[in-house]
Amino acid sequence: MPSKSKTVIIEQGRILGKKLESRLQQLTEKGISAEKASIDPLVKSYQARIKAINRRIAAADKLTKRSEELANAKAQKAAELAQKEVETKKEAAPPAAKPKKEKEAAAEDKAKKKPAEKAAKKKPAAETAEAGEAPKKPRKKKEAAAEE
Numbered sequence: 001m002p003s004k005s006k007t008v009i010i011e012q013g014r015i016l017g018k019k020l021e022s023r024l025q026q027l028t029e030k031g032i033s034a035e036k037a038s039i040d041p042l043v044k045s046y047q048a049r050i051k052a053i054n055r056r057i058a059a060a061d062k063l064t065k066r067s068e069e070l071a072n073a074k075a076q077k078a079a080e081l082a083q084k085e086v087e088t089k090k091e092a093a094p095p096a097a098k099p100k101k102e103k104e105a106a107a108e109d110k111a112k113k114k115p116a117e118k119a120a121k122k123k124p125a126a127e128t129a130e131a132g133e134a135p136k137k138p139r140k141k142k143e144a145a146a147e148e
Contacts, residue, residue: 006060013053020046
């Protein structure tokens with residue numbers, strides 16, 4: 001499992017760099033040209049691992065930069081929110097009240113409507129019988145299922 005610590009990753013890259021240099025030095029001592037040395041499997045392996053380490057370092061840098069940006073943005077938002085709250089508290093005057101006449105008229109209308117609606121809903125059984133309507137009986141479960 002690769003390490004997530006940036007210092008460990010950098011140290012690994014440094015060690016691999018030294019191994020690559022020593023391998024290239026060994027190949028030049030043997031009389032192998034630089035072109036053929038680049039084909040050497042160990043050299044290729046070291047170069048690939050160094051590339052991977054550089055990518056990991058870049059990714060770690062990118063993540064730290066992103067987290068710093070997010071932290072700054074969060075702090076800025078909190079400051080703006082606090083500033084808005086202070087402004088709203090200063091500006092918050094008692095709400096503009098409607099004139100009492102309008103409020104009283106609205107309350108009276110509601111009061112008149114409620115008893116009229118309740119009376120319409122609740123008709124005594126005697127009144128319905130006089131009007132020629134039979135009182136309604138609750139349906140049985142079987143009848144309700146058959147109608148559907």
